[in-house]
Amino acid sequence: MTGKLNGRAALVIGGARGIGGGIARRFAAEGASICIADLEAEGESLASELGGFFRHTDISDPTEAEAVVAAVTDRFGRIDILVQNAGIYPWTLIENTSPEEWDRVLRVNLGGCFLATRAAVKPMKAAGYGRILMTSSITGPRVTSPGHGHYSASKAGINGFIRAAALEFAGYGITVNGIEPGNILTEGMKAHRSAAFIEDMKSAIPVGRMGTPEDIAAAATFLASGEASFITGTTLVVDGGQILPEGNDFRLEPG
Ligand SMILES: NC(=O)c1ccc[n+]([C@@H]2O[C@H](COP(=O)([O-])OP(=O)(O)OC[C@H]3O[C@@H](n4cnc5c(N)ncnc54)[C@H](O)[C@@H]3O)[C@@H](O)[C@H]2O)c1
Numbered sequence: 001m002t003g004k005l006n007g008r009a010a011l012v013i014g015g016a017r018g019i020g021g022g023i024a025r026r027f028a029a030e031g032a033s034i035c036i037a038d039l040e041a042e043g044e045s046l047a048s049e050l051g052g053f054f055r056h057t058d059i060s061d062p063t064e065a066e067a068v069v070a071a072v073t074d075r076f077g078r079i080d081i082l083v084q085n086a087g088i089y090p091w092t093l094i095e096n097t098s099p100e101e102w103d104r105v106l107r108v109n110l111g112g113c114f115l116a117t118r119a120a121v122k123p124m125k126a127a128g129y130g131r132i133l134m135t136s137s138i139t140g141p142r143v144t145s146p147g148h149g150h151y152s153a154s155k156a157g158i159n160g161f162i163r164a165a166a167l168e169f170a171g172y173g174i175t176v177n178g179i180e181p182g183n184i185l186t187e188g189m190k191a192h193r194s195a196a197f198i199e200d201m202k203s204a205i206p207v208g209r210m211g212t213p214e215d216i217a218a219a220a221t222f223l224a225s226g227e228a229s230f231i232t233g234t235t236l237v238v239d240g241g242q243i244l245p246e247g248n249d250f251r252l253e254p255g
Helices: 018-029 043-049 062-076 099-127 149-172 187-192 195-203 213-224
Strands: 009-013 033-038 053-056 081-084 130-135 174-181 235-238
Touching: 009 018, 009 062, 009 099, 018 033, 018 043, 018 081, 018 187, 018 213, 033 043, 033 062, 043 053, 053 062, 062 099, 081 099, 081 213, 099 130, 099 149, 099 174, 130 149, 130 213, 149 174, 174 213, 213 235
Parallel strands: 009 033, 009 081, 033 053, 081 130, 130 174, 174 235
Antiparallel strands: none
16 A cells, blocks of 8 residues: 555544445555444454544434544544445335434434534644545435435435535535445445345446445545545546446447
């Protein structure tokens, strides 16, 4: 690795496993100090492996959002990079979705972005520097499928929030961007989606494979680095070409 994040302090929310775990590992390898915030205590062993620290956090709770940012600034004296990656993706058709389930998905996925950003922006403004990243999705902003009503609304909402936050903070050295992953094989994906769904998604990806947390971590590292200082208010699609085809018959085999 090239030390792209040397000396930076990073908070990775939803960093215990999956995409967030991949981002935390890569950021540490690039020289950042890491705090992993998550509901799952498995984040504790990853944080200590990376020489950082773990904080149990429900990012949908305003008090916990403030507390985790305070813990980072207490420990590291700064917060340079915020990654709000925590997200949930229950599969439920709209007519079967309870108002409670709708609220929970919106509160974690979209509300978590608002609460984490609101907490982190104060110390970032004071320092005159910040990189805020949010994990959106191709599902919602670009494409969708049945059973993803609440999830799609939450992720499309994140993209709107990214633009608004980027504009508000542009004069303070703070950039705000997002990543729209395609289908990434993670613990959450295996737990919440059937093997048939995963096979179907694989066949819909032009590059011919599912994505990995490392694919997303590479994009996150770029957006969190000094090289991306002129990029703000946008999202990067990392999907192996999944949103490109007009129809199902898109394969041209080499030769
Ligand atoms: N896997 C994919 O194909 C895919 C595609 C597009 C977008 N995403 C998004 O990427 C993110 C990570 O997905 P993943 O597949 O790695 O999921 P995952 O379930 O493997 O990991 C998500 C992590 O977030 C944590 N988390 C959940 N709710 C939380 C809360 N309220 N507070 C703090 N932490 C919380 C979980 O405990 C878990 O460690 C999510 O936002 C998801 O919507 C995933």
